[in-house]
Amino acid sequence: MKNELPDLRMKPLALTPGQAHSILLQQTRRKFLTSAFGSLGSLAFGLMAGPKLLAATGPAGAPRASVPAPHFRPKVKRVIHLCMAGGPSQFETLEFKPVLEQNNGKPMPESFTKGQPIAQLQGKSLRVLGPQFKFNASGQSGLEISEALPYIQQVADEICIIRSMVTEQINHDPAHTFFNTGSRAAGYPSMGSWMLYGLGSMNDSLPGFIVLTSAGGGQGQPIASRQWSSGFLPGKYQGVKLNSFGEPIYYLDSPDGVSNECQSEVVQAINQLNEAHANVVDHPDVADRIAQYELAFRMQTSVPELTDFSKEDPKTLELYGCKPGDGSFAGNCLLARRLAERGVRFIQLYHRGWDHHGGVKNGVKNVARLTDRATAALILDLKRRGMLDDTLIVWGGEFGRTPMAQGSGRDHHIKGYSLFLCGGGVKSGFAYGKTDDFGYNAAENPVHVRDLHATILHLLGLDHERLTFKHQGLDAKLTGVEKSQVINDILA
Numbered sequence: 001m002k003n004e005l006p007d008l009r010m011k012p013l014a015l016t017p018g019q020a021h022s023i024l025l026q027q028t029r030r031k032f033l034t035s036a037f038g039s040l041g042s043l044a045f046g047l048m049a050g051p052k053l054l055a056a057t058g059p060a061g062a063p064r065a066s067v068p069a070p071h072f073r074p075k076v077k078r079v080i081h082l083c084m085a086g087g088p089s090q091f092e093t094l095e096f097k098p099v100l101e102q103n104n105g106k107p108m109p110e111s112f113t114k115g116q117p118i119a120q121l122q123g124k125s126l127r128v129l130g131p132q133f134k135f136n137a138s139g140q141s142g143l144e145i146s147e148a149l150p151y152i153q154q155v156a157d158e159i160c161i162i163r164s165m166v167t168e169q170i171n172h173d174p175a176h177t178f179f180n181t182g183s184r185a186a187g188y189p190s191m192g193s194w195m196l197y198g199l200g201s202m203n204d205s206l207p208g209f210i211v212l213t214s215a216g217g218g219q220g221q222p223i224a225s226r227q228w229s230s231g232f233l234p235g236k237y238q239g240v241k242l243n244s245f246g247e248p249i250y251y252l253d254s255p256d257g258v259s260n261e262c263q264s265e266v267v268q269a270i271n272q273l274n275e276a277h278a279n280v281v282d283h284p285d286v287a288d289r290i291a292q293y294e295l296a297f298r299m300q301t302s303v304p305e306l307t308d309f310s311k312e313d314p315k316t317l318e319l320y321g322c323k324p325g326d327g328s329f330a331g332n333c334l335l336a337r338r339l340a341e342r343g344v345r346f347i348q349l350y351h352r353g354w355d356h357h358g359g360v361k362n363g364v365k366n367v368a369r370l371t372d373r374a375t376a377a378l379i380l381d382l383k384r385r386g387m388l389d390d391t392l393i394v395w396g397g398e399f400g401r402t403p404m405a406q407g408s409g410r411d412h413h414i415k416g417y418s419l420f421l422c423g424g425g426v427k428s429g430f431a432y433g434k435t436d437d438f439g440y441n442a443a444e445n446p447v448h449v450r451d452l453h454a455t456i457l458h459l460l461g462l463d464h465e466r467l468t469f470k471h472q473g474l475d476a477k478l479t480g481v482e483k484s485q486v487i488n489d490i491l492a
Contacts, residue, residue: 070461141429164433217367
């Protein structure tokens with residue numbers, strides 16, 4: 001049967017070390033793959049030639065290799081990060097500020113802004129911009145949420161809003177990098193990679209860290225692959241980006257006439273050469289490479305099954321408001337639930353469309369139409385399946401927006417903004433922290449991005465101080481060397 005995968009467990013290498021070394025000197029992998037020509041060989045070679053993409057697992061049919069144990073009992077098994085890329089305005093979504101409404105159009109008090117980092121408004125006349133939407137007390141908890149998010153209003157009693165977030169980078173790409181890695185500099189591991197490093201994968205046939213992207217509703221800033229990089233961690237902890245349109249991964253299908261058995265032989269032959277190479281160079285990347293080939297082979301069956309929505313209840317599709325494979329945020333949310341069911345540890349959805357330097361009212365309205373319903377649907381779908389209790393959802397952007405107007409929009413802001421958490425281990429129907437009356441500075445219970453990282457790791461059963469990796473002679477960690485703390489007040 002084409003969809004039945006043969007056993008990929010390694011057969012004993014029938015070559016002496018001298019013979020293997022001689023083969024390696026005479027025949028390059030490129031030449032070998034050219035002669036083998038099968039589609040799996042092309043897929044695997046492409047994965048090797050680009051960034052180190054696929055998380056490593058044990059051979060098919062064999063018990064999974066032992067994975068690290070958490071430091072203490074975890075509250076959740078997985079994280080779904082809904083990244084509203086571009087920086088949603090907290091004043092049009094999650095934080096109502098009556099003082100802004102009262103002072104709309106008036107000069108912003110200089111005491112707030114003098115000497116402070118401002119992206120594009122630096123040196124310009126600063127005037128207050130009032131909230132562009134009404135806010136309603138939502139759910140039994142009475143959380144104030146903008147009418148631009150009517151579906152999230154309906155799940156208000158499931159979420160925990162943090163209204164005092166603080167970050168350090170005021171432009172998009174470095175702000176994403178800082179939010180994902182805790183570092184201003186590129187080359188550091190993303191939080192998804194740290195989670196895989198600390199806990200291992202829960203699935204033998206899919207990567208443990210998967211990324212999906214969508215766009216629409218506003219200016220779509222590009223998202224670089226460094227945002228899901230494994231940095232200086234081993235390559236098997238790298239995030240894998242799936243395509244939202246068309247084939248989830250290129251070259252996944254077998255060409256006519258190439259059987260699974262034939263591809264199995266190709267993988268075994270390549271891995272025998274890799275093992276021979278490992279005996280010569282003793283480099284950990286070779287073991288990663290062997291596992292990448294094996295996982296790529298297993299994904300030929302697991303990925304098509306993952307993206308086959310034919311068995312989804314029509315009512316579920318209606319709940320999300322999507323058509324399977326349409327590349328939308330809604331479709332990605334449904335796919336995120338399917339990934340969560342299959343044991344993917346960290347799932348990251350970027351929606352590029354929240355950058356509103358002008359026309360913030362219509363911009364937020366438009367992008368909310370694309371994201372609001374699906375966000376609430378994901379929460380409700382996980383809850384009815386009994387999965388919300390062991391899943392943590394993080395919703396928010398790389399920073400917030402200024403209380404001052406930039407024409408009809410708002411500039412970037414890092415001194416106080418909002419996001420929300422939902423799921424296992426956090427309080428529900430709860431708001432934590434607040435900014436000053438003008439919404440400029442975090443005034444009560446400020447939460448730094450690294451504090452958020454420490455809290456996410458804590459919910460997964462990981463102590464952020466103990467989750468370290470030796471790099472350049474130092475014990476590197478996601479939360480860096482600065483003092484970070486778990487936000488105990490939001491824990492259930």
